[in-house]
Amino acid sequence: MGLLTQSNEQYYGSQQVFVATAAQTQFTWTGGADRSNSAYGVNLIPFIDGVSMSNFEVYINNVKIDQGPGAGKYQVSSTNAITLGTGSTLNDVVKILLKDIKAGKWNNHDTYQYVSIRNIINNFKMAYVGDGKLISRVNRADIIFHAKRSLQEFSYDTLKSTRSQELTVPSSLSLLIPQDYVNYVSFFRIDNAGVQHPIYPSNSLHQSPQQVPVQDGSGIPTQDDAADNLEGTSITNERWGDTADYKISGAYTDQMFNDGIYDWGWEKVSLGQRYGLEPQTSQSNGWFNFNEREGKVMFSSNLANQLIIFNYISDGLSADEDMKVPKMAEEAMYMYMLHAILSSKIGIPEYIINRYKLQKRAALRNAKIRLSNIKLQEIVQVMRGKSKWIKS
């Protein structure tokens, strides 16, 4: 039996059309199964008592009707089912159409490449646990634990789990760390052409303090009524925010040009006038650093009101719909779980554990190669640069 449970209409059109019988009131969207069955565990048309769902629309004979109680309207009566307030006429065409938003059409697509953690757990239990199998008995909680741990580990270095946000840096020069943030990958400033320019960590230049105790005249931290140290605002951060970026990067400003600070003729640039610049800081894209104390990312002053892209990694467990694994890494996850469970059980021969240790490594290596997405055609395109002459 094939794994696809949606019709072409449900997937490509994100809609389901019903030809009503006389006085029919209930219509059930059957296309929720792709996501709920094999992918994520989220129904496309969920039923939440007392809440209007806004991710889909209902049409009768191509006329949109409103959601709500009463005649001429419809309500979500249970998961994936709508009930009309007025019974249909025979051969009325009732259409449920997902809207062009994340909770609608977007969620309906891009699902087949993933398998949900729930299915991973169920598949694992079916295939590897039971009477006469490698693991005769194991608590389901143990399987769930190792499945989620493996998803976390895989998220850090194997899966394509990088997330990104497009943000505008406010004049306060700080942004909240994303809710599911685990580590950053990169920051880019986006210019007017939409091209990205890397922003670098401020590292040796500046860092946000983790504590800013308020000191008395003798330098001793002072306490509040609850006997905890009083926290002040960071002067380091203030100074960093006030600093003009060019003073560090050595960037050439319009004012410098007008004032004729440097003789900036092209023939002199290569003569060493800027000799001695620190390459690490000689960039004008800007800097960022993490303010652990406030849970924020801080940016240098030249990035105020600039558009940035923030790439980061999560652990894949932040929300139910995130708990998914690319099918390319499914086998690696089973092997990880198998090895983890076998090696934590008493009485399993060491050669069995070693066998699955090797299997785990091999499967993980395979998964990494598969997910690294190396395509010969793309490599060839890059290698075409070899034919370019480099002048010396």
Next chain:
Amino acid sequence: MAINVNTVYTTVLSILNKEQRGYITPFEFDQLATQVQLELFEKFFEDYNQYLRMPRTNVEFASRIEHIRNEFQVFQTNNNASAHTANTYTQPVDLHRFGSVNYNKGFNSPEIEIVSARDYTEQTLSPLTTPTSDFPIAKYKQDKITVFPSVTNTYTNNDVTFNYIRKPANPVWGYSVGSLGQYIYVPGTSQNFEISDTQQTEVILEILKYSGIIIRDPSIIQMASQELQQEEVNTKR
């Protein structure tokens, strides 16, 4: 297929009456039949456990595991909770052996894992193993299960479905009294043995064994016991 209660009763009487050894009344027979059926019924599960730990064959008609499963499949049934208070559900009244329980509020009605109070605490303390509606857990005590997570305020008996073994109905040899004071079999008021007819020999021998005690005839007890022992040895070999 069930064992006809009249066949068993008449066979037992035929053996007992040979050489005028004795007689058991329908009332005594009903009691013995109930006792014997329960004994054999309980033995199914012990045998099943033993067979699971023995070498097996998949050849049809030769698999002891399949055979024993067939013996108790007629008693296997599903039912929703018989009552509930919030997320605590009372098991069905005819539940004899608990099998599993499913959570109908989760997608595709996942199985609820029964855990001890200690395991429950440990699992809920770990964020990774906290129960979800896809992987629910329950504490089972005093014929009730308390299901976690408790995700909604609306609860019904249909939230959970028990898969269990019910107790077999007590066999009854129904009768009316004839003009000569004789007992006449009445199928309409009778209840056949519910265990399968492959157990008919054992049923008759077991009833004979107990009948020997009633009529105080050691030779009957000895004969029936030897036969049963021989059969037991053969099936467990």
